[in-house]
Amino acid sequence: xxxxxxxxxxxxxxxxxxxxxxxxxxxxxxxxxxxxxxxxxxxxxxxxxxxxxxxxxxxxxxxxxxxxxxxxxxxxxxxxxxxxxxxxxxxxxxxxxxxxxxxxxxxxxxxxxxxxxxxxxxxxxxxxxxxxxxxxxxxxxxxxxxxxxxxxxxxxxxxxxxxxxxxxxxxxxxxxxxxxxxxxxxxxxxxxxxxxxxxxxxxxxxxxxxxxxxxxxxxxxxxxxxxxxxxxxxxxxxxxxxxxxxxxxxxxxxxxxxxxxxxxxxxxxxxxxxxxxxxxxxxxxxxxxxxxxxxxxxxxxxxxxxxxxxxxxxxxxxxxxxxxxxxxx
Numbered sequence: 001x002x003x004x005x006x007x008x009x010x011x012x013x014x015x016x017x018x019x020x021x022x023x024x025x026x027x028x029x030x031x032x033x034x035x036x037x038x039x040x041x042x043x044x045x046x047x048x049x050x051x052x053x054x055x056x057x058x059x060x061x062x063x064x065x066x067x068x069x070x071x072x073x074x075x076x077x078x079x080x081x082x083x084x085x086x087x088x089x090x091x092x093x094x095x096x097x098x099x100x101x102x103x104x105x106x107x108x109x110x111x112x113x114x115x116x117x118x119x120x121x122x123x124x125x126x127x128x129x130x131x132x133x134x135x136x137x138x139x140x141x142x143x144x145x146x147x148x149x150x151x152x153x154x155x156x157x158x159x160x161x162x163x164x165x166x167x168x169x170x171x172x173x174x175x176x177x178x179x180x181x182x183x184x185x186x187x188x189x190x191x192x193x194x195x196x197x198x199x200x201x202x203x204x205x206x207x208x209x210x211x212x213x214x215x216x217x218x219x220x221x222x223x224x225x226x227x228x229x230x231x232x233x234x235x236x237x238x239x240x241x242x243x244x245x246x247x248x249x250x251x252x253x254x255x256x257x258x259x260x261x262x263x264x265x266x267x268x269x270x271x272x273x274x275x276x277x278x279x280x281x282x283x284x285x286x287x288x289x290x291x292x293x294x295x296x297x298x299x300x301x302x303x304x305x306x307x308x309x310x311x312x313x314x315x316x317x318x319x320x321x322x323x324x325x326x327x328x329x
Contacts, residue, residue, distance in 0.1 A: 020032070025180065026091070029086050029089045029090075034086055036079065036083055036173070039170060078169050089112070094110045098186070100186065100187045100279070101186050102151065105184060106147060110142075111143075111144065112140060114140075119167075122163065122164075123162075124146060124163050127162065129148055132147075150186040153272075153275070153318050154186060156184045156186045162175060162176070163177075188272065189276050191280040225245075226248050227248065259291070261278045261281055261294045263295055263297060275320060299316060
């Protein structure tokens with residue numbers, strides 16, 4: 001449990017960071033956006049410098065004075081190199097692959113630099129997610145993919161991107177936390193539906209043809225060779241009179257077997273459970289190439305089988321009941 005004092009300071013830090021580094025589609029790292037502070041190794045190194053200086057002062061040892069000056073120079077130069085390793089980078093989001101809640105999705109970032117220099121030991125991550133360590137070669141553009149595991153459905157903000165480096169000696173930690181204004185479309189977590197009769201159709205149907213012919217209807221469906229025992233009422237006498245052979249007429253009714261992902265097919269479940277089952281049912285229907293539609297409260301999407309139709313259905317499942325339906329990246 002987070003203490004009230006820690007929550008208070010986290011809130012203050014978030015407000016200050018939002019004012020200093022507001023959301024932007026592309027951010028260039030500079031003196032305003034980068035922060036630098038000694039690491040644990042840096043504080044240990046600084047303590048060593050102080051001890052050397054005390055020893056040199058007490059014993060008036062010129063050699064130790066020289067070592068102290070050398071260590072101090074290394075400490076100061078490390079500040080410049082650590083800062084330069086990140087300074088000048090342009091960071092932007094290139095593409096976000098939609099995914100399902102509870103499953104990893106990929107966010108592709110573009111790192112650009114005006115010059116050509118090698119940048120080493122960069123660590124990138126969204127808060128609470130997998131770290132990615134990279135070296136940027138002496139090129140103008142580098143692409144890197146980061147994993148992000150959303151918990152909820154909808155248009156999700158992955159939060160601020162943390163970029164840090166301990167280059168070159170690990171004495172200083174240089175970091176930034178930028179908000180690239182990313183919006184990820186996250187679908188409901190799919191839940192397998194074992195019984196496909198939870199879909200609704202005129203047949204309450206199974207897998208099979210889009211149209212099923214049921215014997216006994218009133219619509220003429222075709223002819224077949226006469227077989228002994230066929231009813232005389234169904235003999236095609238016109239064809240027989242024209243000496244075309246003896247055939248039997250068949251009648252039936254065409255039953256539409258287009259499937260509906262129906263909200264009302266899951267009574268007694270809450271909103272998220274229904275959406276998870278509808279999403280799982282959708283994923284099981286798509287490979288069958290059977291027309292399917294969606295019925296949600298206040299929304300009906302006509303059956304279809306195209307990829308754009310599938311994405312539309314997934315989007316409606318992701319955003320159902322949410323007030324934030326803005327554009328994603």
